[in-house]
Amino acid sequence: MYAVIIALITIIIIIFALYQKKKNALCISRRRLDGKTVIVTGGTAGMGLHIATDLAHRGARVIVACPFEDEGTNARKQIVKETGNENVVYKYLDLGSLQSVRQFAADILKTEDRLDVLLNNAGVGIPGDFLTSDGLNFIMQVNYYGTFLLTLLLIPLLKKTGKPGEASRIILTASMLHRIAKMEMENLNKTNYWNKIRMYGNSKLCLVLFGKELSKRLKGSNVVVNNIDPGLAGTRIYKSANTVLGNITILILNSCFKTPWEGAQTSLHVALDEEAGKVSGEYFINCEIGTPSKQACCDKTAKMLWEESVRLVKLTENELQHCFKSL
Incomplete structure (x- = not known):
C-alpha cells in the first residue's frame, strides 16, 4: 500500500515538474553585441554568470561586478574560456556600501x-x-538602495550611448515575492521589525516602483528601464538562511521550476529583444510583459519612495540633476 502511495506521489511530482518546465520561456534572440558594453552586477555566479556568459558569446564587452574578488577573478577566467571573448572585465562592487557604489560608478x-x-x-x-x-x-x-544609487549615477553614460531606435537599457531584477511586500515608508529600514522574507519582498517591490518612476523621468532620453521576474530558479540565494534547507530547496526548484540558466532567460530577452527595447516601465516574466502587484502600480507611492531613497543614499540636489545630464 505504501509503495503504491509513494509511486503515485512520485508520478504527480514528475507530471507537475514537466508542466512547470514546459511553461518556462527561452530567449530566442540571435542579436550580436559586437562593439556594445554591458554591466552585469552579480555576474559572477548563478543567473548572473549565465547572463554574462551569454552576452560575452555575442561579442559584447562584459563588465561583471561583485564584492568577492576571488569569485570575480575566477568568473572572468571562466567566461573568457567558454566564449573566447577576452573583452571581459571584473570590477569590485559592494552594493552594501554607498562609498563602494560611488567608487564603482566613478x-x-x-x-x-x-x-x-x-x-x-x-x-x-x-x-x-x-x-x-x-x-x-x-x-x-544590497537589493534596492545600492542598485538605486548605482543606476542613477550611471544614467549620464547610458544617455550618451542611447540613440533613436536603439535605446540603452536598464534592467532591474525583481521577484514574485514583491507581491507579499508591505509598503510602510517609515519602517522600511527597521531591524527586528519585519519577517526577513517579507523584508526581501519589500526590497523587490521597491525595485518595481523605482522602475516605474525612473521610466517617467527618462521619457524621451533614449534610455529604457524595465523590471524582470526570473521565476523560481534554484540559485545559492536560498542558502543564505540555512545551508541544508537551502540545498534541498535548490534541488526542488531546479527539478520542478527553473535552473539558474532558465532563470536567466527573461533578463536576456529584455536585454536583447528588439521589441523589449521599445518599452519602458514594464514588468517582464517568462519573456513577456506581465502585471505586477497592485501596490507596484501606485504612482503616489513610487514618487514618495523616490524622494525617500534620494535622501537615504545621500544624493544632493546638484548630484541628482547631474545624473540626468548626458556626458
Whole structure:
C-alpha cells in the first residue's frame, strides 16, 4: 500500500515538474553585441554568470561586478574560456556600501566610453537583519538602495550611448515575492521589525516602483528601464538562511521550476529583444510583459519612495540633476 502511495506521489511530482518546465520561456534572440558594453552586477555566479556568459558569446564587452574578488577573478577566467571573448572585465562592487557604489560608478564613467545595458542582477536572500555602516537595513541596501544609487549615477553614460531606435537599457531584477511586500515608508529600514522574507519582498517591490518612476523621468532620453521576474530558479540565494534547507530547496526548484540558466532567460530577452527595447516601465516574466502587484502600480507611492531613497543614499540636489545630464 505504501509503495503504491509513494509511486503515485512520485508520478504527480514528475507530471507537475514537466508542466512547470514546459511553461518556462527561452530567449530566442540571435542579436550580436559586437562593439556594445554591458554591466552585469552579480555576474559572477548563478543567473548572473549565465547572463554574462551569454552576452560575452555575442561579442559584447562584459563588465561583471561583485564584492568577492576571488569569485570575480575566477568568473572572468571562466567566461573568457567558454566564449573566447577576452573583452571581459571584473570590477569590485559592494552594493552594501554607498562609498563602494560611488567608487564603482566613478570608475565606469572615467574608463568607459559607452554603456548599452546595465543589468542589475545582484542581490541577497535573507542572511541577516542588521544595519550597514551607512545606517541602512542590509537586505534593503544590497537589493534596492545600492542598485538605486548605482543606476542613477550611471544614467549620464547610458544617455550618451542611447540613440533613436536603439535605446540603452536598464534592467532591474525583481521577484514574485514583491507581491507579499508591505509598503510602510517609515519602517522600511527597521531591524527586528519585519519577517526577513517579507523584508526581501519589500526590497523587490521597491525595485518595481523605482522602475516605474525612473521610466517617467527618462521619457524621451533614449534610455529604457524595465523590471524582470526570473521565476523560481534554484540559485545559492536560498542558502543564505540555512545551508541544508537551502540545498534541498535548490534541488526542488531546479527539478520542478527553473535552473539558474532558465532563470536567466527573461533578463536576456529584455536585454536583447528588439521589441523589449521599445518599452519602458514594464514588468517582464517568462519573456513577456506581465502585471505586477497592485501596490507596484501606485504612482503616489513610487514618487514618495523616490524622494525617500534620494535622501537615504545621500544624493544632493546638484548630484541628482547631474545624473540626468548626458556626458
